[in-house]
Amino acid sequence: MFRSILFGITFAATLCFSSLASAVTNDELKxxxxxxxxxxxxxxxxxxxxxxxxxxxxxxxSQAGTVAAKASAAADQAAxxxxxxxxxxxxxxxxxxxxxxxxxxxxxxxxxxxxxxxxGFRINGFVPTGGEVGPPNRGFSLGxxxxxxxxxxxxxxRGTLIAALSPDDSVAVEEGYIQTLGLSNGLTIxxxxxxxxxxxQNEIHAHAWDFVDAPLVxxxxxxxxxxxxxxxxxxxxxxxxxxxxxxxxGRGRKFPGxxxxxxxxxxxxxxxxxxxxxGDIGSSTAWKLGLSHLRxxxxxxxxxxxxxxxxxxxxSINGASRLWVVGGVLKWAPNGNSSVTNFKLQGEYFRRxxxxxxxxxxxxxxxxxxxxxxxxxxxxxxxxxxxxxMPQWRLGYRHDRLNxxxxxxxxxxxxxxxxxxxxxLAHHQPTxxxxxxDWSGSEFSRVRLQFARDRSRFDATDNQVFLQYIMSLGAHxxxxx
Amino acid sequence: MKxxxxxxxxxxLGLVMLQAQAAMKVVACEPEWGALVQEIAAxxxxxxxxxxxxxxxxxxxxxxxxxxxVRNADFLICTGSDLEAGWLPLLLTQSGNRGIQxxxxxxxxxxxxxxxxxxxxxxxxxxxxxxxxxxxxxxTDPRNVTKVAVALVERLAQVDTANAVFYRGRGxxxxxxxxxxxxxxxxxxxxxxxxxxxxxxxxxxxxxxxLGLHEVxxxxxxxxxxxxxxxxxxxxxxxxxxxxxxxxxxxxNDPKASQFLSQRSGIPAVLxxxxxxxxxxxxxxxxxxxDTIARLLAAVK
Numbered sequence: 001m002f003r004s005i006l007f008g009i010t011f012a013a014t015l016c017f018s019s020l021a022s023a024v025t026n027d028e029l030k031x032x033x034x035x036x037x038x039x040x041x042x043x044x045x046x047x048x049x050x051x052x053x054x055x056x057x058x059x060x061x062s063q064a065g066t067v068a069a070k071a072s073a074a075a076d077q078a079a080x081x082x083x084x085x086x087x088x089x090x091x092x093x094x095x096x097x098x099x100x101x102x103x104x105x106x107x108x109x110x111x112x113x114x115x116x117x118x119x120g121f122r123i124n125g126f127v128p129t130g131g132e133v134g135p136p137n138r139g140f141s142l143g144x145x146x147x148x149x150x151x152x153x154x155x156x157x158r159g160t161l162i163a164a165l166s167p168d169d170s171v172a173v174e175e176g177y178i179q180t181l182g183l184s185n186g187l188t189i190x191x192x193x194x195x196x197x198x199x200x201q202n203e204i205h206a207h208a209w210d211f212v213d214a215p216l217v218x219x220x221x222x223x224x225x226x227x228x229x230x231x232x233x234x235x236x237x238x239x240x241x242x243x244x245x246x247x248x249x250g251r252g253r254k255f256p257g258x259x260x261x262x263x264x265x266x267x268x269x270x271x272x273x274x275x276x277x278x279g280d281i282g283s284s285t286a287w288k289l290g291l292s293h294l295r296x297x298x299x300x301x302x303x304x305x306x307x308x309x310x311x312x313x314x315x316s317i318n319g320a321s322r323l324w325v326v327g328g329v330l331k332w333a334p335n336g337n338s339s340v341t342n343f344k345l346q347g348e349y350f351r352r353x354x355x356x357x358x359x360x361x362x363x364x365x366x367x368x369x370x371x372x373x374x375x376x377x378x379x380x381x382x383x384x385x386x387x388x389x390m391p392q393w394r395l396g397y398r399h400d401r402l403n404x405x406x407x408x409x410x411x412x413x414x415x416x417x418x419x420x421x422x423x424x425l426a427h428h429q430p431t432x433x434x435x436x437x438d439w440s441g442s443e444f445s446r447v448r449l450q451f452a453r454d455r456s457r458f459d460a461t462d463n464q465v466f467l468q469y470i471m472s473l474g475a476h477x478x479x480x481x
Numbered sequence: 482m483k484x485x486x487x488x489x490x491x492x493x494l495g496l497v498m499l500q501a502q503a504a505m506k507v508v509a510c511e512p513e514w515g516a517l518v519q520e521i522a523a524x525x526x527x528x529x530x531x532x533x534x535x536x537x538x539x540x541x542x543x544x545x546x547x548x549x550x551v552r553n554a555d556f557l558i559c560t561g562s563d564l565e566a567g568w569l570p571l572l573l574t575q576s577g578n579r580g581i582q583x584x585x586x587x588x589x590x591x592x593x594x595x596x597x598x599x600x601x602x603x604x605x606x607x608x609x610x611x612x613x614x615x616x617x618x619x620x621t622d623p624r625n626v627t628k629v630a631v632a633l634v635e636r637l638a639q640v641d642t643a644n645a646v647f648y649r650g651r652g653x654x655x656x657x658x659x660x661x662x663x664x665x666x667x668x669x670x671x672x673x674x675x676x677x678x679x680x681x682x683x684x685x686x687x688x689x690x691x692l693g694l695h696e697v698x699x700x701x702x703x704x705x706x707x708x709x710x711x712x713x714x715x716x717x718x719x720x721x722x723x724x725x726x727x728x729x730x731x732x733x734n735d736p737k738a739s740q741f742l743s744q745r746s747g748i749p750a751v752l753x754x755x756x757x758x759x760x761x762x763x764x765x766x767x768x769x770x771x772d773t774i775a776r777l778l779a780a781v782k
Contacts, residue, residue, distance in 0.1 A: 155582070155584065158574060179574065180577075181573075181574065181579070181582055182578075182579030182582055183577055183579065184577065184578060184579040184580070185577065186552045186576070186577040186578070187577045188574075188575065188577045234577070235577070236548065236549065236552045236575070236576070236577055237549075238552065238553055239549060239553075240546075240549055240550065240553070241546075241549060242545030242546055242548055242549040243549075276545070277545075278544070278545025278546065278549075279545060279546050279549075280544065280546045283533060283535075286542060286544040286545065286546065287545075288545050331542060331544075335533065335535035335536065336532075336533065336535065336536045336541075336542075337535050337536045337537060337733055338540060338542070339537050339540055339707075339733075339735065340735050391707040391735070392707065442606075442609075442610070442705065442706065443540075443567070444606060477570070477571075478543055478566070478567050478568050478569075478570055478571040479543070479567075479571075480543060480571060480575075481542050481543050481544050481545060
């Protein structure tokens with residue numbers, strides 16, 4: 001490799017010279033040729049010498065034990081030299097592109113067969129009810145392709161960008177953040193756009209999910225996945241048992257904050273506190289528990305509903321939202337060796353209270369715009385287990401349950417409107433059962449079959465079948481526990 | 482006032498001294514490096530080993546307990562050459578520990594001090610789980626352990642200067658014993674030269690080169706890809722024509738494939754410890770190679 005690079009340089013040099021050749025005389029040309037020949041000879045000699053030195057150094061290093069007894073430092077140098085020479089000879093990337101960030105690309109696609117039209121999807125009792133939180137399409141569809149770039153910026157910082165290329169030809173910045181590397185004392189600061197540490201599932205990238213879609217709680221309380229623009233401070237306690245405490249301050253640019261894009265205001269629009277503990281039980285089991293709290297002040301959270309006259313109206317909610325999440329994950333593998341069989345148990349409980357104002361019919365399309373108070377206490381949970389029963393094959397089951405709880409609407413209490421004007425907010429307890437089987441050709445490819453019986457809608461059960469592939473190309477970062 | 486100042490100074494001094502006396506906290510990614518640190522540092526270091534011989538070092542979960550240990554570590558010793566690519570980077574970025582980040586003296590990567598083999602010419606995942614930096618299982622050749630030990634002594638002396646003389650002294654004693662042991666093992670294993678072997682995974686490249694074993698096949702169709710029935714059938718057919726003498730696997734390999742091939746072909750399947758703790762006798766680095774050679778010799782008898 002080294003040799004070919006040098007030849008390349010010589011060749012390039014020759015080319016350079018030859019382009020000048022038209023302007024020079026024959027004698028000069030001869031002289032130049034001679035110089036190039038000499039150059040080549042010199043380099044070959046030097047390569048030969050280098051190779052010999054490498055061999056000698058390797059020999060020296062292998063005998064280093066005896067040498068070391070007398071002069072360990074000298075042998076250390078020899079070993080290091082040998083390795084440096086090997087590294088040179090091994091032809092690792094060099095020059096400018098050696099510092100290129102790690103690039104990885106995730107490709108995924110689904111085939112869906114649903115008994116109910118996904119365009120009419122809603123989770124009754126909750127806002128939001130459609131759009132981004134709906135299931136994948138019927139038939140074939142390309143999922144979001146993720147393009148990931150990451151590298152250490154310098155000894156102090158690391159940078160990551162994850163762009164989501166949507167099948168509708170739009171590009172979104174899913175995450176884009178910098179993170180400190182060497183603050184010491186267990187401190188890490190993240191800044192930019194990143195998945196919030198509220199709950200366990202929220203921080204996991206879609207390509208690493210154990211099911212095709214997110215748990216219902218993540219859909220209704222976090223709009224699938226909550227990534228805000230902000231800052232995260234995290235501290236790991238100096239104990240042998242893992243204890244991490246953290247806080248986040250963000251813009252509140254998205255549901256459950258809002259309005260979309262965030263308010264024009266100094267300070268911050270969302271705040272998160274979290275605590276994680278974790279450890280091992282013997283060598284086979286590892287666990288992690290978390291408690292987190294997210295505060296946002298939603299403004300202009302709009303949704304569509306069909307009122308008592310049958311007209312589609314746009315309603316809006318402004319106020320304060322408080323979300324608590326408690327959950328955990330437990331992973332088991334015989335002797336901690338997950339290659340043959342392993343089991344993963346995961347579950348989370350969400351509880352949210354919101355209070356504020358509700359504006360009915362903001363566009364005055366039906367009975368006229370009216371404002372009243374709004375108050376809800378809602379909760380939900382999911383539990384899932386995924387078992388790898390033989391190498392490459394995993395079977396998983398998930399149960400989802402939501403409780404729309406007690407919703408108090410000022411406009412209904414005062415008699416101005418009736419519950420029939422807010423059918424989506426009527427009390428409902430959505431449930432879903434999901435079963436999946438997946439096969440992983442390697443850690444870079446996975447094909448999955450999933451069945452779900454979804455009772456998110458009031459009036460209908462949706463039977464869903466999905467076939468999905470998820471593949472990752474290029475450098476692939478490690479997955480968090 | 483002065484008294485108070487003196488008292489404070491005393492406390493500070495006491496704390497500094499306490500810190501100086503406290504053993505260095507070492508996290509070793511693999512048991513072999515944990516054992517090596519113990520040989521050289523003895524009671525000057527408390528060693529936490531992140532993996533066991535029953536775990537595949539390519540596939541480890543970045544568990545909370547590991548993050549906690551790395552966060553508190555003064556010194557980290559790992560194989561490198563991308564063996565830990567699936568989990569170590571995460572431990573490093575999450576630890577918030579400046580002292581053990583790559584490039585700092587507290588971060589020791591053994592692969593830097595060893596000439597690696599099987600450095601791929603072409604990097605293509607269609608070739609399986611290949612390592613751009615070369616085969617990382619180099620500790621299966623004890624001569625590589627020598628190289629790492631030599632560099633480790635110097636590094637420990639650099640990081641913990643107060644005990645530099647101690648480390649150099651222990652290092653010399655270890656290397657003398659190690660050198661003698663290598664000669665002994667080479668004599669014991671002389672009869673193994675040239676014997677054909679089948680391996681489960683390419684973990685034994687360096688052991689083969691050292692002892693002169695001749696690899697004629699592997700149970701994995703490609704590195705890191707679990708054995709498939711079709712590949713095993715093909716291998717079995719080849720073994721019936723040109724039988725190998727032994728089938729080698731490590732403690733963390735699934736035994737099914739090598740047992741299958743062994744039963745059908747009559748070639749003995751051997752479990753080698755691979756690292757400390759892989760077998761009952763592999764309790765330290767010397768035991769590791771004693772038992773490895775003994776098991777190979779017993780199998781070809």
